[in-house]
Amino acid sequence: MRVVLADYGAGNLRSVASALARAGAEPSITTDAKAVREAPLAVIAGVGHVESASRGLAATGLDEAIRERVAEGRPMLGICVGMQLLFGESDEGGCGLEILGGPVCRVKATRVPHMGWNNLSVTQPSPLVYGIEGEDVYFAHSYAVEPTDDRVVVAVADHGGRIVAAVQRGAVAGVQFHPERSALAGARVLENVLAWSRSA
Amino acid sequence: MVKKRVIPCLDVAGGRVVKGVNFVDLREMGEPIALATRYSELGADELVFLDITATLEGRGPILDLIERAAAELTIPFTVGGGVTGLDDARSLLRAGADKVAVNRAAFDDPSILTALADEFGSQAVVCAIDARGGEVVTHAGKTPRGRDAVDWAVEAVTRGAGELLVTSIDTDGTRQGYDLPLTRAVAAAVEVPVIASGGAGEARHLAEAFEVGAEAAIIASIVHERPERLPELKAELKEMGWNVRT
Numbered sequence: 001m002r003v004v005l006a007d008y009g010a011g012n013l014r015s016v017a018s019a020l021a022r023a024g025a026e027p028s029i030t031t032d033a034k035a036v037r038e039a040p041l042a043v044i045a046g047v048g049h050v051e052s053a054s055r056g057l058a059a060t061g062l063d064e065a066i067r068e069r070v071a072e073g074r075p076m077l078g079i080c081v082g083m084q085l086l087f088g089e090s091d092e093g094g095c096g097l098e099i100l101g102g103p104v105c106r107v108k109a110t111r112v113p114h115m116g117w118n119n120l121s122v123t124q125p126s127p128l129v130y131g132i133e134g135e136d137v138y139f140a141h142s143y144a145v146e147p148t149d150d151r152v153v154v155a156v157a158d159h160g161g162r163i164v165a166a167v168q169r170g171a172v173a174g175v176q177f178h179p180e181r182s183a184l185a186g187a188r189v190l191e192n193v194l195a196w197s198r199s200a
Numbered sequence: 201m202v203k204k205r206v207i208p209c210l211d212v213a214g215g216r217v218v219k220g221v222n223f224v225d226l227r228e229m230g231e232p233i234a235l236a237t238r239y240s241e242l243g244a245d246e247l248v249f250l251d252i253t254a255t256l257e258g259r260g261p262i263l264d265l266i267e268r269a270a271a272e273l274t275i276p277f278t279v280g281g282g283v284t285g286l287d288d289a290r291s292l293l294r295a296g297a298d299k300v301a302v303n304r305a306a307f308d309d310p311s312i313l314t315a316l317a318d319e320f321g322s323q324a325v326v327c328a329i330d331a332r333g334g335e336v337v338t339h340a341g342k343t344p345r346g347r348d349a350v351d352w353a354v355e356a357v358t359r360g361a362g363e364l365l366v367t368s369i370d371t372d373g374t375r376q377g378y379d380l381p382l383t384r385a386v387a388a389a390v391e392v393p394v395i396a397s398g399g400a401g402e403a404r405h406l407a408e409a410f411e412v413g414a415e416a417a418i419i420a421s422i423v424h425e426r427p428e429r430l431p432e433l434k435a436e437l438k439e440m441g442w443n444v445r446t
Binding site for chain 1: 323
């Protein structure tokens, strides 16, 4: 299955591309808006801040391509900052694409960043999180989404309170953790996403 | 709850893993990706690659290694060792390292930490601090810098570091346990995770580091000698009641 990774200048996407390939996809990294709009699955990954990331998306025109594919109901996955970009205003500045409602807030815990392996609790059934209840996945972030509609939340973790770890609404999905760096559980999530995209 | 992390550190010279940090007595231990994959399979939570010859022969071999590690590893990895400045650190992250560890370059010019955090996020920026008797030392412990390590740790975090790798030159290589007073003081002074380094000999030592506030602990020689020691260590930590990934 063809998967495109939106290249908007936010770091190295090779790790995610390789993990998708291991999960059975044919990934490509692209700046082409048409490809991002029309591929069977689009992934937004990347590092850094919502502010610089959303600037990068706007500068490449990929923001519109993503909005259009969401409007047309084609599956997409946001990873880490890519998930935060699905939401609204961020405590660290900038605003996401507001595809899902709610701000991105600084993690309130004794240790920030929330760094390392943490176990997931699945909060409602979703094809995204099949088979990963209780599994450890790798987080590395200081900000986290706080959705206005709790029905989009499909998995959480605990770090000084609830951390929203995975969201899904229709064809839009996001994970705060790094599936490409989460060993077998991460591979399972990517396989889930591919299966979900095929049936979407 | 986030798990306490056990992190093997691999010394790399010319793109190969070597044992020992003495330049005249390097023994090749094998191909870095193969060894890293082995540790990953045995339950390592992360890996650190330390490019111990960086300043001698340039970055070519390690950049090639990072690209392959980024593609093949399924756990996170940090790259450090002899990072000379912002451009150097940036090239390591752009090659695919999840985090870069900056030591002397950050001490000499702390704005590097801020620039890296702005571009890559502070979760990608590790400030490595070496200390002897509580004082910052650089150049592999040879140069005392006249500054309290805790004081520098606090500034490094303010400047943008998202994690601290704190190595005690006093305990490094002793296998008698980490420098607990140093680890405790740094962990109490900052909000970011602290990785204890230097002195691991047995599971009890890692437990002690966690007890004083470290979120993670570096191990080196004890697993390089016998990689199967890694899952044993984690099982022993679990037995002691520590929240580790097994």
